[in-house]
Amino acid sequence: MTITADSYRENFNILKEKTSAIDKRLKNENKEYEKLIERIILNTCNNGAETVQPLGTNFNRISGIMEDKDKIIGDTHKLTDKVIDSLKSKEIYCLRDWITKFFTQVEGRYNAPNNDVRGWAKLLGAFDQKTSYEMANFRSRDKEYISQLKITLNEVQMSTDDFEKLYKMKRESNIEFHDQTDTLPEAEERFEKMQFTDEMKHYKEPLKKLFEALKIWYRD
Template structure:
């Protein structure tokens, strides 16, 4: 049984949009042909002055007016459909974000591995807490750089991350992603391989594209560190 994902919803939604677009094209084509017919009938009646022709002309004018009203209603309906499409796109993007935030469990595992390998400056027993506090302070206050007193802790983290080809920027993005998610976003994957496979299947929306590479590096790092423990 296939699992419904934001991508599958997006695919179905795009199909519906394409079908709606095709119908709109047909309606516009029919409308154009109808107007041509009305104009042709109107032109024929203008060239005749008989009483029957005048009556026919009146009927044509009424038909044209009625169709104009119907077409206006159809245009209003199209606007509503367009607004519905925009709403559905936002909902699908929200589902996509939820899928990605599910990886917070694996970010926690990654942080645990980093903590085990982190060499705090001067063997500071509270070094890891001070390091996390540095990231918390920087992101919470929207600072561009770390405080001077935190930089030696950041430097020690860099040494740990260098061994698995990750950067401070990768770590900060993962920290930020973890903070942005909440307790309802937990991954259903129980193994590293399953989680990594899910990651490869996800197409990141533009607003979350920055997290993709760091998540990939996270799994590579976990594979390296887990293999060291075997």
């Protein structure tokens, strides 16, 4: 059974709930202890009050230590949240191999302008140039190659923006993040079960379209 980021998140949330319950009990006990000290001081003669007064000081020191502990636990929770989100991103990046398969299908259907034999390489070069330099638009000389890509993608209701996002995702993914599924249905099922973080959710729609496109093109 594969352990996913969601299962880690579920277990982590359970631990957080247990920690919260213990903290609540400790706070209640602290309040009762504080009330007890106040009653002892009120019901003790002057000399006795001087004897028990340090109890209040000790209580304040213990409360301070507990507050420091709570801060450390809070910071630990934040760090764990980031780690789990990182794992979720890793799961999504595992689909990089399917982006490669998708690009292969696009390449086979792409009609380069003027039958340019290097058309596909120039097209990818255009995306590489745009993403590497974070350009707002493609260069003028690349636009005819982009126009031909639009024609190819229109067959499966995809846009050049979808293609660009998939291209960026493939670049961002590390070589170690490989998909372990062997078939398209398995990969699609895995995708449908994934929960996308805010940082990754803009990839969801183009990935969904990717699988729809591959199902269409694989039937050709």
